[in-house]
Amino acid sequence: MTKDYPPLKSVPGFSWLGINLGIKENAPDFGVIASECKCSSAGVFTRNNMPGAPIIVGREHLQDGQLQAIAVNSKIANVATGQAGIEDAKNMCRWTAAALGIAPELVLPSSTGVIGQRLPMDKIQTGCESIPEKLGSDPEFIENFARAIMTTDTHPKWHCVSIDNVTLLGVAKGAGMVEPDMATMLSYFVTDAQMSPELLQQMLKRVVNKSFNRLSIDSDTSTSDTVIIMANGLADVVDAENFENKFTEAAVSLAKQITRDGEGSKKLIELTVSGASSQQMALKVAKSIINSPLVKTAIHGADPNWGRFVMAVGKVFEYPVSLDDLSIRFGSGGHGMNVNAENLESKKVNLDAISKYLQNNEIQLEVIVGNGSYAETVWGCDLTKEYIEINAFYTT
Amino acid sequence: MTKDYPPLKSVPGFSWLGINLGIKENAPDFGVIASECKCSSAGVFTRNNMPGAPIIVGREHLQDGQLQAIAVNSKIANVATGQAGIEDAKNMCRWTAAALGIAPELVLPSSTGVIGQRLPMDKIQTGCESIPEKLGSDPEFIENFARAIMTTDTHPKWHCVSIDNVTLLGVAKGAGMVEPDMATMLSYFVTDAQMSPELLQQMLKRVVNKSFNRLSIDSDTSTSDTVIIMANGLADVVDAENFENKFTEAAVSLAKQITRDGEGSKKLIELTVSGASSQQMALKVAKSIINSPLVKTAIHGADPNWGRFVMAVGKVFEYPVSLDDLSIRFGSGGHGMNVNAENLESKKVNLDAISKYLQNNEIQLEVIVGNGSYAETVWGCDLTKEYIEINAFYTT
Numbered sequence: 001m002t003k004d005y006p007p008l009k010s011v012p013g014f015s016w017l018g019i020n021l022g023i024k025e026n027a028p029d030f031g032v033i034a035s036e037c038k039c040s041s042a043g044v045f046t047r048n049n050m051p052g053a054p055i056i057v058g059r060e061h062l063q064d065g066q067l068q069a070i071a072v073n074s075k076i077a078n079v080a081t082g083q084a085g086i087e088d089a090k091n092m093c094r095w096t097a098a099a100l101g102i103a104p105e106l107v108l109p110s111s112t113g114v115i116g117q118r119l120p121m122d123k124i125q126t127g128c129e130s131i132p133e134k135l136g137s138d139p140e141f142i143e144n145f146a147r148a149i150m151t152t153d154t155h156p157k158w159h160c161v162s163i164d165n166v167t168l169l170g171v172a173k174g175a176g177m178v179e180p181d182m183a184t185m186l187s188y189f190v191t192d193a194q195m196s197p198e199l200l201q202q203m204l205k206r207v208v209n210k211s212f213n214r215l216s217i218d219s220d221t222s223t224s225d226t227v228i229i230m231a232n233g234l235a236d237v238v239d240a241e242n243f244e245n246k247f248t249e250a251a252v253s254l255a256k257q258i259t260r261d262g263e264g265s266k267k268l269i270e271l272t273v274s275g276a277s278s279q280q281m282a283l284k285v286a287k288s289i290i291n292s293p294l295v296k297t298a299i300h301g302a303d304p305n306w307g308r309f310v311m312a313v314g315k316v317f318e319y320p321v322s323l324d325d326l327s328i329r330f331g332s333g334g335h336g337m338n339v340n341a342e343n344l345e346s347k348k349v350n351l352d353a354i355s356k357y358l359q360n361n362e363i364q365l366e367v368i369v370g371n372g373s374y375a376e377t378v379w380g381c382d383l384t385k386e387y388i389e390i391n392a393f394y395t396t
Numbered sequence: 397m398t399k400d401y402p403p404l405k406s407v408p409g410f411s412w413l414g415i416n417l418g419i420k421e422n423a424p425d426f427g428v429i430a431s432e433c434k435c436s437s438a439g440v441f442t443r444n445n446m447p448g449a450p451i452i453v454g455r456e457h458l459q460d461g462q463l464q465a466i467a468v469n470s471k472i473a474n475v476a477t478g479q480a481g482i483e484d485a486k487n488m489c490r491w492t493a494a495a496l497g498i499a500p501e502l503v504l505p506s507s508t509g510v511i512g513q514r515l516p517m518d519k520i521q522t523g524c525e526s527i528p529e530k531l532g533s534d535p536e537f538i539e540n541f542a543r544a545i546m547t548t549d550t551h552p553k554w555h556c557v558s559i560d561n562v563t564l565l566g567v568a569k570g571a572g573m574v575e576p577d578m579a580t581m582l583s584y585f586v587t588d589a590q591m592s593p594e595l596l597q598q599m600l601k602r603v604v605n606k607s608f609n610r611l612s613i614d615s616d617t618s619t620s621d622t623v624i625i626m627a628n629g630l631a632d633v634v635d636a637e638n639f640e641n642k643f644t645e646a647a648v649s650l651a652k653q654i655t656r657d658g659e660g661s662k663k664l665i666e667l668t669v670s671g672a673s674s675q676q677m678a679l680k681v682a683k684s685i686i687n688s689p690l691v692k693t694a695i696h697g698a699d700p701n702w703g704r705f706v707m708a709v710g711k712v713f714e715y716p717v718s719l720d721d722l723s724i725r726f727g728s729g730g731h732g733m734n735v736n737a738e739n740l741e742s743k744k745v746n747l748d749a750i751s752k753y754l755q756n757n758e759i760q761l762e763v764i765v766g767n768g769s770y771a772e773t774v775w776g777c778d779l780t781k782e783y784i785e786i787n788a789f790y791t792t
Contacts, residue, residue, distance in 0.1 A: 315443075
């Protein structure tokens with residue numbers, strides 16, 4: 001395990017695997033999370049109107065707030081595969097359940113990768129049979145799982161937090177087709193905390209809204225976005241507020257890891273829009289900036305082309321901002337370089353300093369749009385030639 | 397003049413110039429269109445809330461529906477320059493008017509290029525003084541004008557049509573920051589037809605809506621978008637319906653020229669979404685597809701990744717489409733290759749043929765979303781490494 005990764009801890013009662021079934025050539029392509037007992041569970045899924053078969057089956061299986069296992073494959077998303085695809089997702093659950101000796105409805109299926117292809121069900125059936133002998137709870141098994149769900153991700157992603165004597169671990173994958181609007185990509189959280197499914201579901205919605213729903217890699221909303229949390233209750237009841245704070249911290253960490261590892265991305269952009277007169281305005285303006293290909297390419301080239309921020313603020317037709325009220329701050333805190341009407345007039349904008357700042361690989365930006373009291377923070381990445389390279393020949 | 401360009405004809409009563417004033421290094425950077433008499437005129441401008449100074453002044457000057465000249469510079473857009481920028485735009489009108497012996501309110505100013513920089517007014521003043529000696533009405537003068545308004549365009553753009561004994565000529569520039577939402581980029585039409593400003597304005601809105609408002613290069617809406625038509629009335633009154641049809645034809649031609657010459661673009665995509673239950677639905681779905689970076693990169697790489705169309709249709713949350721109703725046709729007419737639930741099931745989709753078709757530099761696509769009676773056609777282009785190259789270092 002590379003030492004740059006965040007620390008990784010086992011969670012009592014959960015075991016993992018990540019193996020190659022021959023869907024990808026060599027890399028792991030099939031992963032399982034299994035709990036030793038039923039878990040209170042909650043999930044949020046993509047708002048895309050063409051959800052993948054696993055989303056349809058997963059929503060069904062989550063209805064009673066109980067899960068005991070998750071089975072995921074990468075490389076093929078099992079989306080736009082009709083009734084046959086739904087049967088495939090159900091079989092993935094059946095075979096996983098049989099191997100674990102549990103009910104199929106306790107398994108959540110997930111698939112990520114190319115849309116429109118059928119899964120190689122023979123390989124998956126063989127893989128499922130090997131689940132019992134391949135599961136393990138040590139960090140290396142968790143890492144293998146995190147690798148098995150990767151598509152164009154360049155590294156596995158996790159974040160682990162402790163709340164009192166309880167552990168919460170999240171694992172995620174991202175890369176492309178990422179502008180979650182309700183949930184995102186694949187992200188699985190497990191904890192040994194005791195919590196009701198209802199509380200977990202409400203909490204998950206709020207957490208996702210503050211983390212994954214605030215990131216955009218390329219403005220495309222996937223058909224497979226899924227965030228799941230499973231709580232097996234082996235540890236104590238935990239203070240809910242405390243847990244939610246740490247849960248948010250872990251989700252934000254994963255959202256940032258996903259953004260930083262966006263397809264072709266070289267830079268993580270953290271943008272706060274403040275001074276807005278409503279939450280909705282702050283978010284709309286922030287999304288307009290973070291999704292603008294001209295802003296993204298300028299940041300890629302460390303071009304201090306602040307005029308593109310003006311354009312991106314201005315194209316949110318429903319929330320007019322006066323140029324006199326606009327201030328763009330490159331860098332955080334007292335060290336930020338401001339661009340606003342006043343220092344433009346007095347020619348105090350230091351473009352060289354902004355350009356130098358934009359050469360960092362973590363960029364912090366604040367755009368102040370007025371005297372309102374609302375602010376929103378979003379994460380995005382630069383747009384590079386590598387994004388084109390990765391996506392021009394994805395299936396060929 | 398390269399022979400690939402559409403034919404170019406003078407319009408009686410209009411003269412032109414395109415010269416270098418030293419704003420760009422060598423290429424022409426200043427253009428003027430002058431009519432020998434006042435013209436009925438109409439215009440539509442960007443909906444961006446941060447319009448450039450020339451837009452603000454131009455709206456004022458157009459209020460009475462009369463113009464006699466247009467003065468344009470490229471390289472610097474005179475946007476986000478405050479009150480000083482507005483004075484600059486007004487001076488550009490004053491000096492042009494003085495040289496032509498007309499009122500300043502009869503001049504429409506335009507600027508295109510980098511946002512946030514002041515115009516070099518000394519150079520523009522000198523340039524304006526040379527207007528009378530440099531104007532001419534032959535096609536070469538029109539071509540010089542068309543070149544003078546270019547920024548990252550790789551070639552000048554015009555389209556000329558005849559309606560009875562009347563001529564209509566449009567000249568345009570595009571390239572980047574192009575997703576007009578009310579008007580677009582810079583585009584100027586002149587005609588010797590007789591027409592009232594009111595009729596012209598109504599007609600222009602409809603024409604723009606069917607042409608420039610249906611194109612997207614990169615989803616960014618410029619702060620300088622402008623479409624103007626000037627009718628000097630030297631020829632006859634003309635059948636309005638006939639004129640509008642030809643006007644639409646010219647505007648669609650320019651919209652397509654702009655799209656084909658989008659920054660880094662290698663391919664023109666013409667996409668029709670049909671079978672929608674409303675105009676709004678057809679347009680929303682079409683925009684979602686044509687703006688999707690994953691669709692654009694797939695087409696760039698001739699990757700038959702039709703699943704990305706499914707994703708882009710599905711992310712229009714407000715208009716759900718069933719996968720069973722969806723059909724994606726690559727190529728036009730009877731030769732099109734369909735992807736739909738039926739032929740997917742029977743494995744009759746020929747991905748190789750689709751990939752081969754996508755190697756063309758003009759791609760026609762139809763996406764059928766149901767049994768409704770509404771359809772919309774939009775134009776877009778592929779997303780390439782050259783787009784990144786052009787935009788990563790635009791001001792540096």
